[in-house]
Amino acid sequence: MIEIYKKYHFGDMTAIYLHDKNTKLLGLTLLPTALEDKFCIKGRWNVESLVQVKAVGDPYPDGFSHGHTMRNSRTTRNLFFKEQLVEEKDN
The missing domain is CATH 2.20.25 (N-terminal domain of TfIIb)
Incomplete structure (x- = not known):
């Protein structure tokens, strides 16, 4: 969901x-x-991690070839969202 x-x-x-x-x-x-009023959460969404990490020793992601992305490595797939903190400071 x-x-x-x-x-x-x-x-x-x-x-x-x-x-x-x-x-x-x-x-x-x-x-x-x-365009915010046209944004719709319904439909087919594939949420990708905000953080992309490729650690030494990780196998290369499926479909990787020279010059293409290495996103969604094993390390990245093991990350998950815990919390978000917002700090507001006066200028």
Whole structure:
């Protein structure tokens, strides 16, 4: 089950954090604030980890070849979302 975890507005852009409760991953979607009302959580979403790590000794991800991505390594697949802390400071 995927849900909107948090939304933040930065000028004319909106950052939407998506939480996949099944995989325990937290993803990020950025979109213009003017299009926020068109954003729909229903449908086919595949939340990918915000953090991508490839540690020495990890096998290469499926489909890896020279010049292509090494995302979703074994180390990355073992990461999960625990909590988010927000600190606000006066300028």
